[in-house]
Amino acid sequence: MNKSETKMKNRQLTLYFGPQHVGMVGNFSITLTVEGDTIQKAVANPGFLHRGFEKMLENVGYLQGFPFVCRINVMDPDPNEQVYAMAIEELAGLEVPPRAQYLRTMVLEMSRLASHLAWLWAYANELGFDTIGHWAMAQRDYFIDLFDMITGARVYHIYIWPGGVRRDMPAKFADKMRQTLDGFEESLRDFDGVFFNNRIFRKRVEGVGVLSQEEALRLGVTGGNLRATGLARDVRKEEPYAAYAEMDFEVPTMVGGDSYARAMVIRKEIEQSISIIRQVLDKMPGGSAWNRTPNPFKWRIPPGEAYVRMESARGELGVYAVSDGTDKIYRMAYRVPSYPHGILVLEKLLQGMNIADVGHMLLSLNIAAPEIDR
Numbered sequence: 001m002n003k004s005e006t007k008m009k010n011r012q013l014t015l016y017f018g019p020q021h022v023g024m025v026g027n028f029s030i031t032l033t034v035e036g037d038t039i040q041k042a043v044a045n046p047g048f049l050h051r052g053f054e055k056m057l058e059n060v061g062y063l064q065g066f067p068f069v070c071r072i073n074v075m076d077p078d079p080n081e082q083v084y085a086m087a088i089e090e091l092a093g094l095e096v097p098p099r100a101q102y103l104r105t106m107v108l109e110m111s112r113l114a115s116h117l118a119w120l121w122a123y124a125n126e127l128g129f130d131t132i133g134h135w136a137m138a139q140r141d142y143f144i145d146l147f148d149m150i151t152g153a154r155v156y157h158i159y160i161w162p163g164g165v166r167r168d169m170p171a172k173f174a175d176k177m178r179q180t181l182d183g184f185e186e187s188l189r190d191f192d193g194v195f196f197n198n199r200i201f202r203k204r205v206e207g208v209g210v211l212s213q214e215e216a217l218r219l220g221v222t223g224g225n226l227r228a229t230g231l232a233r234d235v236r237k238e239e240p241y242a243a244y245a246e247m248d249f250e251v252p253t254m255v256g257g258d259s260y261a262r263a264m265v266i267r268k269e270i271e272q273s274i275s276i277i278r279q280v281l282d283k284m285p286g287g288s289a290w291n292r293t294p295n296p297f298k299w300r301i302p303p304g305e306a307y308v309r310m311e312s313a314r315g316e317l318g319v320y321a322v323s324d325g326t327d328k329i330y331r332m333a334y335r336v337p338s339y340p341h342g343i344l345v346l347e348k349l350l351q352g353m354n355i356a357d358v359g360h361m362l363l364s365l366n367i368a369a370p371e372i373d374r
Contacts, residue, residue: 011035017358019047028342028369030362034355042350044343050074050370057332062088063161063296065329070156072334073368076115078107079312080334081160086241087321087332088162090306094293098243098285100164105243106177106280107150107159108310109273113184114143115313116266116273119366123263124195126359127204132195139187142180149173164290174281181274188270196267205259209349209361212257219348220340223315224269225365227253228261235311246283247276259357259364266366300327314338314366338371 018029027047033040053068060068069084070077082104089096096104117140124132144154150169151157159166195201211221213229226233232251236244252268254261293299303325309318315337324330346365350358 012040015355028367030346030350030358032350032355032358037355039350039353039355039358042347044346046342046369046372049373051373053374054332054334057329059328061296061327062299062301062329063293065332066158066161067156070158071370072336072374073115073312073314073338073371074155075118075368076111076313077156078111078160079310079317081158082108082242083308083310083317083319083334084332085160085162086308086310087306087319088301090308091304091321091323092162092301094163095291096164097288097291099168099287100289100291101243102246102280102284103165103169103289104160105247106277107147107157107165108242109276109280110143110146112273112313113270114140114147116270117143119266119313119363120191123360123363126363127201129195129198129201132191135187135191139184142184146173146177146180149176163293164288166290168289174284177277177281181277185274191267196264202260205263205360205364206256208259208357209262209353209364210256210258211345211349215348216257216345219344221315221345222337223311223313223366224265225262225315225337225341225345227251228265229257230255235309235316239309241308241310243280243283244276247279249276249279259361262364262366298327300325309335312337314341314368314371334371334374336368336371336374338367338369341365342367342369342372 012033012035015032015034016029017032019027027049029045029047031043031045050071053072056068057065065084066081069080072080117136120136121133124136147157148154150173151159211229213231216226216229230253232253234251237251249272252265252272254264301323303323305322307318307320309316317337318335320333321329322331342365346362349361353361
């Protein structure tokens with residue numbers, strides 16, 4: 001090493017960002033090589049959190065796998081149930097009643113709202129807007145109460161399963177849902193006034209973590225992070241599942257590709273989710289909420305393979321499933337949006353960034369650490 005290289009190395013410092021930092025997402029950390037306040041290199045460390053679920057699924061029956069898959073993403077568990085159920089239904093040739101499809105759509109949008117509010121809580125707190133953080137978590141609790149009412153659980157619902165849903169919605173649930181949505185829509189005006197339309201917020205995040213559309217496609221970016229580059233791509237529109245083909249909704253986009261654009265896409269998605277839930281309640285068909293399935297301890301699915309996909313709160317969520325004709329899945333692999341977002345995109349965007357922007361830029365990508373290390 002020559003004198004110039006030695007001098008350069010002596011100016012660099014290895015900084016460990018997380019997992020205790022408030023800007024982290026779960027059991028996650030980043031090893032930063034910095035020179036002054038500028039990041040020269042970043043290495044993401046997903047940690048060891050909620051891991052090994054894909055392998056565990058090979059050792060339990062089909063229905064017994066649902067408590068595992070919902071833990072792949074704690075903040076947005078229902079899409080993992082949905083895509084797992086879709087894979088089993090395709091392999092087994094199971095039909096889902098129309099009412100169950102509507103209930104699934106409603107629960108998935110409830111999960112999206114709860115996830116976006118949890119994101120807003122963390123994102124606003126990281127930027128110093130503590131009041132918004134409290135408001136967001138309070139609003140999320142109302143949706144958690146609704147989950148408790150319809151599924152009997154608050155965090156892991158295990159509500160969507162092969163052939164439909166576990167039970168129909170109870171009496172007065174629709175009225176409670178409409179009241180909650182009315183109150184939430186009123187509160188959104190306060191969210192906009194204090195946070196989203198605040199010039200301090202915009203000045204703080206605009207131009208930070210810019211990702212071009214070309215680079216986003218090359219790195220496998222999906223969901224809101226891709227839509228923030230101007231591309232209106234959404235599996236709910238491109239390949240409708242559940243009852244989304246019957247819903248009228250828009251796919252929000254922005255063009256900046258930065259932290260501000262990603263945040264505003266999520267803000268616009270909140271309005272679309274509210275609209276979808278209202279449509280579900282207004283159009284809800286009658287009939288059964290499930291089709292009977294065989295005895296779970298004796299259920300054998302014919303040999304075959306399937307790939308299904310859907311749109312979670314973080315992007316495209318896919319499952320590749322293989323059956324060998326036994327009472328257990330032979331292989332199941334999840335395609336999760338947080339993997340490219342939390343490693344490929346994050347490490348690229350952090351190069352050249354100021355240390356002060358690490359936390360909020362990371363949160364703008366809306367990463368779920370358990371998805372990566374599943």
